[in-house]
Amino acid sequence: MGKRNPNGYGCVTKLSGNRSRPWVVKVTIYDEEGHGKQVPIDYAETEEQGNIILAQYNNNPWNIDRNKVTLVELYNRWSKIGLPKLGKSNQSSMKSAFKHCQKYYGVKYRSIRAYQMQDCIDNCGRGYSTQGSIKTLWGHLDQFAFECDIIDKMYSQLTTAPPIPETKRTPFTDQQINDLWKISGEPWVDTVLIYLYTGFRLNELLNMKTEQVNMSEEYFQGGIKTASGKGRIVPIHPRIKPLVKALVDQGNQYLFTYEGKKFSQTNYYKCWKEVMEKIGADKTPHEARHTFETNLDNAKGNRKCIDLLMGHKSKDVGNRVYNHKTIDQLRETVCLLK
Numbered sequence: 001m002g003k004r005n006p007n008g009y010g011c012v013t014k015l016s017g018n019r020s021r022p023w024v025v026k027v028t029i030y031d032e033e034g035h036g037k038q039v040p041i042d043y044a045e046t047e048e049q050g051n052i053i054l055a056q057y058n059n060n061p062w063n064i065d066r067n068k069v070t071l072v073e074l075y076n077r078w079s080k081i082g083l084p085k086l087g088k089s090n091q092s093s094m095k096s097a098f099k100h101c102q103k104y105y106g107v108k109y110r111s112i113r114a115y116q117m118q119d120c121i122d123n124c125g126r127g128y129s130t131q132g133s134i135k136t137l138w139g140h141l142d143q144f145a146f147e148c149d150i151i152d153k154m155y156s157q158l159t160t161a162p163p164i165p166e167t168k169r170t171p172f173t174d175q176q177i178n179d180l181w182k183i184s185g186e187p188w189v190d191t192v193l194i195y196l197y198t199g200f201r202l203n204e205l206l207n208m209k210t211e212q213v214n215m216s217e218e219y220f221q222g223g224i225k226t227a228s229g230k231g232r233i234v235p236i237h238p239r240i241k242p243l244v245k246a247l248v249d250q251g252n253q254y255l256f257t258y259e260g261k262k263f264s265q266t267n268y269y270k271c272w273k274e275v276m277e278k279i280g281a282d283k284t285p286h287e288a289r290h291t292f293e294t295n296l297d298n299a300k301g302n303r304k305c306i307d308l309l310m311g312h313k314s315k316d317v318g319n320r321v322y323n324h325k326t327i328d329q330l331r332e333t334v335c336l337l338k
Contacts (some may be wrong), residue, residue: 010025024043027058069109069150075146082140100124110147114155114159117159138156139156169286170287178253179281181276181305183278188275190246191271191272193240195285195292198240198292199234206265210255234334237334300336301333309334
């Protein structure tokens, strides 16, 4: 057996019986629903010849009739060539955006007009960011179709998506934080307090494994999103130490768990909301991060330390070497929180 071709690449197989060209070359074609089926495009005398034909097809599949390329075919081709060039989170938002274009999957790309693209944006039933992603996706597809000479005019340039509104982020008040401490034994309140005293992003704590919490030296080592955020050290504030210890002592793989398993964002938001209702506040996990930063800033914390704790890029941070001196400075900074 040779090596397996990548998904959607096609295959070369031998037919039975006595034929002059027994090797059939098949490629995957997708229908409106995005289901793939294999269709023969040619026959060859030897397997090697068949593989050459297949490679040529994959190199330039646009020798198919340009007038017939459907949206789903164009997307599938672009997702092999253009999509991998985007960052991970962009890739997933483009994939989700494509689901909102479903009613046009089978339409010939050449015949799609701006009003149809706009229809997908306006009627996706989602918020600003999804609408923006759909507009961006049409832009990528148009660019790609234009390069492949499938279209002469890029209609995506005529589409609009509402601008993302300025968020009104305000820190938690001292009163709200005190209210949380008063009910700290109630479900999920400990997790909210840990966000407030660490400044981690939502997913940074949801993805944090218990082994990333160093109880003997009293710090978390976690963080994601950016190079400057990965693996950063955040000392445990004395006030949340008992809450963190109790979670670590449960011995689960993840620090925050829901019925023993890792928290999904959706479930965590529900639990968060329950806690917010108890203290009559309408705050987000991101506002907890914002509170951590604002309070350190107000307490005249060292900016370089604050940037290290937040996992921000900073002109002064330079190379992030966490030696004892640095960790002590970070600890002093965190302890500025009342």
